[in-house]
Amino acid sequence: AQSVTQLDSHVSVSEGTPVLLRCNYSSSYSPSLFWYVQHPNKGLQLLLKYTSAATLVKGINGFEAEFKKSETSFHLTKPSAHMSDAAEYFCVVSGTYKYIFGTGTRLKVLA
Amino acid sequence: NAGVTQTPKFRVLKTGQSMTLLCAQDMNHEYMYWYRQDPGMGLRLIHYSVGEGTTAKGEVPDGYNVSRLKKQNFLLGLESAAPSQTSVYFCASSTGSGVTDTQYFGPGTRLTVL
Numbered sequence: 001a002q003s004v005t006q007l008d009s010h011v012s013v014s015e016g017t018p019v020l021l022r023c024n025y026s027s028s029y030s031p032s033l034f035w036y037v038q039h040p041n042k043g044l045q046l047l048l049k050y051t052s053a054a055t056l057v058k059g060i061n062g063f064e065a066e067f068k069k070s071e072t073s074f075h076l077t078k079p080s081a082h083m084s085d086a087a088e089y090f091c092v093v094s095g096t097y098k099y100i101f102g103t104g105t106r107l108k109v110l111a
Numbered sequence: 112n113a114g115v116t117q118t119p120k121f122r123v124l125k126t127g128q129s130m131t132l133l134c135a136q137d138m139n140h141e142y143m144y145w146y147r148q149d150p151g152m153g154l155r156l157i158h159y160s161v162g163e164g165t166t167a168k169g170e171v172p173d174g175y176n177v178s179r180l181k182k183q184n185f186l187l188g189l190e191s192a193a194p195s196q197t198s199v200y201f202c203a204s205s206t207g208s209g210v211t212d213t214q215y216f217g218p219g220t221r222l223t224v225l
Contacts, residue, residue: 009151032211043115043201043218044154051211090153096208098144098169101153 002027002093006102014110019063019078021105023091026072032094033074035065038104039087047089050074061085081109113137115217117202123223124192132187132220134202142205143185144169144214145177147198154201160185161208192224 007022025031035047048059055067065076074091086109091102118133134143141162146154156169160179174196176188185204189196199221203214 034213036216044216046213046215049211049213094211098156098159099154099214101155103151103153 002031002095002100004033004091004093004100004102006089006091006105008105009103010106010108012108012110013081015083016080019076019081019085019107021076021089021091021107023074023076023102024072025074025091025093027093033065033067034092034094034099035059035063035074035076036090036092037087038090044090047076081107083109083111085109115202115204115215117200117217117220119220120218121221123225124189125225126193128192129188129190130192130222131189132200132202132222134185134187134204134217135183136185136202136204136215137183138204138206138215139182140204140206140215141182142208142212143179144203144205145175145185145187146201146203147171148201148219149198157187157200194224196222197224198222 003026005024032051034049036044048057050057050067058064063078088104088106092099115136144159145157148154158177160166163182166177178186199219202217205212205214
């Protein structure tokens with residue numbers, strides 16, 4: 001069975017400082033992992049995905065995530081936050097026929 | 112190429128009323144999904160379809176029915192709406208059901224049941 005835990009429900013950063021959104025997963029087999037972003041009153045947009053190729057995955061808008069099997073983690077990072085990054089972020093582990101979503105992390109970016 | 116579209120965007124129902132949410136995709140995807148999003152709970156799968164004419168239950172199917180008469184459309188029905196069905200509903204589609212396949216999401220339908 002698969003599950004995913006987002007360790008922070010809310011994260012606040014100042015504009016221009018690094019972003020770290022934490023995600024741990026559990027999977028009985030080699031997982032595929034995704035990060036999606038949801039801006040207010042919008043749908044979900046794929047940021048990046050890991051599918052057992054390179055462990056460091058680069059996504060859109062300067063985001064990247066590193067798959068660490070030993071730590072069962074897939075944390076999302078960005079070197080420098082922008083005001084437009086304020087949104088809710090979901091970590092997802094993929095099972096057959098369905099996604100298993102984390103509960104989300106709301107990122108606030110302070111001017 | 113519109114991707115995944117959902118109709119309507121907003122709806123308010125009274126308890127006991129019925130309605131149908133329409134999802135359409137123009138990417139020729141075989142697999143389609145309906146999720147609901149509730150505060151603090153992420154998205155949960157209601158029903159899914161692996162192809163035209165097929166449907167299956169997801170994690171929270173009670174109170175909902177679905178149909179996939181055409182490959183590009185996936186309908187979600189509420190026969191007798193309840194306040195507990197107040198939520199934001201998202202449709203998604205994918206080329207395959209494998210663990211590496213990306214799901215593409217529609218913009219959502221915000222439903223309020225009074």
